[in-house]
Amino acid sequence: MEDSTRPGAATLVRIGLVALVALWILGPSMLRSALPIWLVFLVAVGLEVQFLVGALRAGPQEPPDRRPQQVDLERYGFEPEEELGEDDDLDDDRDDLDDLEVTAEARPFLLPVRRFVLGLGLIAALVLTIWLVDNRTGWDSLDRPTRGEAAARFSAEASRIAGKEVSIYCDESRDYVGAVQHADGVAIVGGDRAYLTPERCYDLYRLAFRDEVTWSRTARALTVLAHEAWHLRGIGDEGTAECYALQSGVELGRRLGLSQGTAERMMRQQLAENALRGAGTAEYVVSPECRDGGRLDLDASRTSFP
Numbered sequence: 001m002e003d004s005t006r007p008g009a010a011t012l013v014r015i016g017l018v019a020l021v022a023l024w025i026l027g028p029s030m031l032r033s034a035l036p037i038w039l040v041f042l043v044a045v046g047l048e049v050q051f052l053v054g055a056l057r058a059g060p061q062e063p064p065d066r067r068p069q070q071v072d073l074e075r076y077g078f079e080p081e082e083e084l085g086e087d088d089d090l091d092d093d094r095d096d097l098d099d100l101e102v103t104a105e106a107r108p109f110l111l112p113v114r115r116f117v118l119g120l121g122l123i124a125a126l127v128l129t130i131w132l133v134d135n136r137t138g139w140d141s142l143d144r145p146t147r148g149e150a151a152a153r154f155s156a157e158a159s160r161i162a163g164k165e166v167s168i169y170c171d172e173s174r175d176y177v178g179a180v181q182h183a184d185g186v187a188i189v190g191g192d193r194a195y196l197t198p199e200r201c202y203d204l205y206r207l208a209f210r211d212e213v214t215w216s217r218t219a220r221a222l223t224v225l226a227h228e229a230w231h232l233r234g235i236g237d238e239g240t241a242e243c244y245a246l247q248s249g250v251e252l253g254r255r256l257g258l259s260q261g262t263a264e265r266m267m268r269q270q271l272a273e274n275a276l277r278g279a280g281t282a283e284y285v286v287s288p289e290c291r292d293g294g295r296l297d298l299d300a301s302r303t304s305f306p
């Protein structure tokens with residue numbers, strides 16, 4: 001039977017954690033917004049504590065199946081210690097065993113505690129890595145005038161969609177976004193200000209100021225800005241706001257630097273993804289009327305949709 005306090009389980013957890021953090025940093029932005037990484041670290045710390053407690057409870061006992069059994073010694077008739085020296089893997093294994101044995105007998109708490117400290121050190125290093133990545137890249141890495149210029153541009157574009165003067169704020173303190181029902185932005189219906197997450201603002205900034213496009217992220221950021229703008233215009237229904245946003249997103253994308261064809265393809269993909277995403281967030285699903293010639297078609301004269 002596998003004992004969870006053995007180093008094998010802890011090692012697997014740590015490898016998994018490193019892989020997850022790497023994926024979180026380098027992977028799709030959907031993972032970033034969907035997976036609260038701090039919760040992952042909390043679970044990791046919890047597991048380390050569990051390993052420590054388990055190891056301390058188990059005490060200085062040896063895993064019995066790893067020792068050469070008396071019956072084996074009798075059967076093979078030699079001291080395995082001498083024979084094992086020729087095999088590197090087994091040699092390492094034996095060294096670990098000796099280490100465990102000596103440490104365990106002399107100071108039974110030292111080895112589990114050392115492993116625990118090592119685990120915590122790894123978690124701390126990963127936390128630091130994410131903190132550095134967050135600070136050196138993204139919206140927070142831009143200087144204040146640049147962020148102001150970008151927010152002014154977003155506000156101007158949102159004002160065109162809302163049909164009135166509105167302000168877009170990139171919520172650096174995250175006071176608004178994330179706490180309310182929207183994951184990416186929030187606006188009061190019919191109001192004059194909306195808040196976007198720094199991630200969405202940064203994707204919009206990259207498009208508008210650097211001509212940098214990351215396909216699905218750029219598409220999502222355009223949709224979110226347009227979606228909040230429609231809320232400001234007075235559309236309260238989420239599905240309707242999203243459907244209108246996908247249509248406004250084409251012109252918005254074009255104005256921020258995309259070609260007409262690229263902007264249309266992006267919004268068409270967003271519409272297709274909407275159906276997939278909808279399962280968890282029912283109020284976001286656009287209605288069947290969100291189609292060319294449908295009730296929610298803003299421009300009946302155009303034959304492509306969105």
Ligand SMILES: [Zn+2]
Nearest residue numbers: 227231238241
């Ligand atoms: Zn909304």
